[in-house]
Amino acid sequence: MGIIRMLEGNEAAAWGAKLARAEVVPAYPITPQTELISTIASFIANGEMKAQYIKVEGEHTAMAAAIGASAAGARVFTASASQGIVFMEEALWMPPGMRLPIVMCMVNRAMAPIGGLRPDHNDSLLQRDTGWIQFYCENSQEILDTVIQAYKVGEDKRVYLPVAVCYDGYFASATATPTSIPDQKEVDDYLPPYKHEMYNLMPGEFRTIRGFPQNIAKARYEVQKATEKAKGVIEEVDKSYGEIFGRYYDGALEEYACDGIEAVFMTMGSMTGTARDVIDEIQAEGKKVGLIKMRCFRPFPTEELRKLAKKYKVIGIVDRNTSYGSASGSGIVAMEVARALYSLDDRPLLLNFHVGLGGSDVTMRQIRYIADKVLDAYQTGKAEDETDWVELKDLGEVM
């Protein structure tokens, strides 16, 4: 059994990396990720963690050093945010194609120029096409658990893909919540040392998958197949992790208070906590609206979502991101959901909301507004096509 401590999200991520025995940590500081890497630096300085900490001169180098170390047989951890993630984007494309299971925390922060230091999801969602697996976490406990799970998923030989553990800056990264820290021995038993079957850079033992593929489509399809296989592995890992450590996250999608409910909305990241409270309140008032938390955005849980969609008449998608000029001005998650559900004969109505852009607070009143809109669509059988910019509505709040 582990111990329970008050941990900020960044500290929880550092604990995850430590418990996973990450061997190489190349990192460059950026708000709001800094406490994460400085916590790791202290762990190493105190002798609590045995890892090579590379104080690189930029994020592009951080990811490149991660790639070199991962190919050379080391378990690697790194983290970044916002501008930093985008600065390393050239490098981010490499690990999926190279099949290197690097784990990286993406501490969400809005992109410049219309951003600030607080979170929205455009920085990590921008990387959705690279081939990285993406988890979105709600609180410190989930962050710690997901970092460990991320290695278990990424290093599975059916997968061999990098994994991004995303969580909102400040709301999750800097908020201390009670966090159960698993026992090192139990984590060691759960997560054996990293050994890549496709790579070895040691002289005399050299093997690699590098080089120009003869058939590019075939090589890309391999990566696509690996992301598909990852879905099953994510479920498996969530189950096996839960059996040992007692915490389950329902794989890729979590239904919250959805019994006998036909109208739901879907959230991602730290706003889910607020949404849970609102759902509890409004259900007590007799409003029948439930919540779906999207925990895994890549691979996109298409089949799981289709299964759920059969139960629901209305799904509202809450997007903490913008995609200027997109179809119906829609957010990124809504576009994916629409594609996933289009082939169903009996499709639910879809609504789309923008909230919390640039890290503005997602308030209970805003969530109530969203729930009411969802309920309204359920009752009238009609849904507005256009994305609802909730923050532009006067909800009578003093902000």
Place this chain on the structure above:
Amino acid sequence: MEVNKLFDEYYEKSLFQGGSTCCPGCGGPMFWRMALEAIGSNSIIYGDGPCAGCAIRNIKLPTFGIHFSFAADGATGIVAALNAKGRNDVTVISAAGDGATGDISFGKISAAAERNENMIQICIDNEAYMNTGIQKSGLTPYGAWTTTTPQGKEAPKKRIPMIIAQHRVPYVATISVAYPRDLKAKITKAKSISGFKYLHTVMPCPTGWRFDPAKSVEVVRLGVETWAWPLYEVENGVLRLTLKPKQRPIEDYLKAQARFRHLNKEQIDYVQQEVNNERQRLLDFDGKSVIT
């Protein structure tokens, strides 16, 4: 037949595989053949150069690379992994072309030098982006024609070896494929030193410099003899000229390459003056510390 046999026997032993896809006369295969004799088999080669890994593909050792804009960084990760595994016996070579070293990854090499990463960083300098079709880089010399400097480059070449030396790394040296013994001795010395070692080799490029591919060695030897490419090393900050040839006029070197053919007398005089100044500076500092 006898020649074929010799060829086969040589490549049987060499760590470089014959039959590369490099241009005829490219210095790359030549360089790696010589260098690998000194580097030895217990090594990992990271990076590219010359020309996007063209020659590196023929190295019979573990090789790894990401993309040309990733100089020194992937090797930093490999060094860290070796440290994590307690493998201090393996030599890590990190190679990059002049475009990576002088332009797009300049900061990465500077940072690896500052961190004193335990690797041998080699700049393979053919003085332009040759793989993309001869475009100017920060290491293209003054006056040289490239497809992006059709009237000749206006600015001088960046002096990377001296810039790296100012990072106070343990070892910096310039090398040339025209002087194999000097080249191998410097690599051997670099291998014996712990920390960041920087080697800068000239890479004759008949395609981009416009000369007869049979004359690669001749052209770069002229570079050394005219002091356009002085051979020196900086060990713990102290400069030592490893060769002080009798100076030939720079015109001999420039006239051997069509990339300089448009230069007028005034421009040639200017290049000569620059070379003279640099030669004098090197002679003044010979045996002394260059660290400012």
